[in-house]
Amino acid sequence: MTALISRLEARRAPTSPRVLRLVVAITALVTAAAMVTSSNDTVSVAIVVFVIALFGIPHGAVDHLVAATFERTGPSTSGLAPVAQVSQLRFHLLYVGAMAAYGLVWLAIPGVALAGFLLVSIHHFGQSDLAYLGMDRWYQLAIQLSRGFFLVGLVLVANLTTVAPVIERLGGFDPTLWPWLAGHTALWSTVLVGQHLVVGLVVAPRIGDWATIKREVITIISLTALLVAADPLIGFAVYFGLWHSLNHLNVLANVLGHRRTLAALRPMELARLVAPRSAVSIAALAILVGGAQSLGQTELIVPITLVFVSMLTLPHMVVVERLWSTAAAGT
Secondary structure (H helix, E strand, O other): OHHHHHHHHHOOOOOOHHHHHHHHHHHHHHHHHHHHOOOOHHHHHHHHHHHHHHHHOHHHOOHHHHHHHOOOOOOOOOOOOOOOHHHHHHHHHHHHHHHHHHHHHHHHOHHHHHHHHHHHHHHHHHHHHHHHHOOOHHHHHHHHHHHHHHHHHHHHHOOHHHHHHHHHHHHOOOHHHOHHHHOOHHHHHHHHHHHHHHHHHHHHHHHOOHHHHHHHHHHHHHHHHHHHHOOHHHHHHHHHHHHHHHHHHHHHHHHHHHHHOOOOOOHHHHHHHHHHHHHHHHHHHHHHHHHHHHOOOHHHHHHHHHHHHHHHHHHHHHHHHHHHHHHHHOO
16 A cells, blocks of 8 residues: 555646646636626536536546555556455445435435535545645645635535526525525625635645645636636536546546556556446436436436435545545555
């Protein structure tokens, strides 16, 4: 596991400068397009479902292999060494069981399930974006939570009237009825961005690397413009696919490459590994979306997709948490 940690540390940034430039350019183009065109609900929904299928689901499709790295301490020259069948079965039962349990919470108490999903997202997005910084515990926790609040909060608040119907269908309440929020969305958006900038200024001296600080400044500017200007569904899709999932796929290439004594798996090798379980999850999502479509309940497509994502996110977050906790313990 020490070698795995050293590989994570050797590549501080989740993506290369070249990939970052491309992601920033695409984000800027989407932001500019959003400022000069009106949103289309059908297009927005299609983009969200497409991005989740192409990037979102695959970035958690090899959690079983990531978990296997915790059970082995040395590299394997014969490829990704299989885990014992009992361990594999136990992992998958726990994974599916956690998904099913969270699905039952959505059915029984949707408001609690929605609150849980938002809290999990705040932690997971912040950790996945910034765990590579590897700072002292409290500084690291502060910047990760700040990033999570910035992202999730801005998606919800910057375009509250657009998001409100989805929240009402998911959680059973309408946030536009809260005057303290609905009447001051610009103020709350400024607060969300401002708190992240303040926390960033506090932790910047601890980073001690101008290239990393510059990268994060560009990230904040790009995502702020995107989430404020674009339709919230498209803004979320761009962040989730190009910033969050793509970053994690790169981490996976490094972690799983360790099993073959490689710097990283090649994209096609990683695609081959994520394909089987991705196909199962995408098929399940397609059935749910297709069912809503056939029943004429197209307004349920986004809520159904988000519930499905939340069910996948819960066990996925546990695996990612252990991955980064192990890396932090080794520094």
